[in-house]
């Protein structure tokens with residue numbers, strides 16, 4: 751499976767054909783054969799919204815976990831809040847994507863991690879004006895994976911349930927560890943937990959190197975546009991074509 755919208759659509763089609771009900775972290779136990787679709791967002795919100803709309807067109811509802819502590823975007827900005835609202839309007843749920851390395855004092859201390867997750871969930875809830883009841887971990891340590899953390903009022907997608915009772919498949923670093931289509935088509939597992947990162951998916955798939963290069967190269971014009979909104983007569987000081 752490649753990283754184009756077409757291939758993702760083919761995955762959804764295969765799930766439907768093999769009898770998997772697309773469910774979520776609350777409803778999965780009502781189904782004998784089901785799949786949870788999880789998306790982690792840590793680099794770019796625009797690609798998350800593009801993906802959310804693709805899924806809406808497919809009639810799919812899923813969960814988008816958003817990193818609050820990303821250095822690439824500011825979730826409190828009007829632009830980011832509008833994007834998150836649009837993701838919600840597509841019918842999806844938003845959860846918290848949590849990076850424990852942002853808090854070095856909590857390393858190896860699951861109780862402290864739990865309270866930081868609660869704090870960040872409250873902040874994300876303020877942004878969304880909705881309760882945030884799901885969390886996923888960004889590059890979790892072995893200690894956190896082992897801890898099977900219970901967070902009051904929240905479902906931990908890294909809890910033992912979602913690893914022991916589900917077949918977990920992930921496209922981390924833009925690489926499927928196992929052939930996801932083969933596993934779906936085999937029908938071998940009754941419960942699937944599939945993690946995809948919308949950042950990798952495009953109308954036409956690009957290689958890893960090309961995708962990363964494009965993202966970094968687009969940073970300059972994006973920065974210029976933001977500065978233009980905040981600096982009077984920017985083009986007189988720095989023309990946009992100078993930085994392209």
Ligand SMILES: [Zn+2]
Pocket residue numbers: 790791792847887888889
């Ligand atoms: Zn992540």
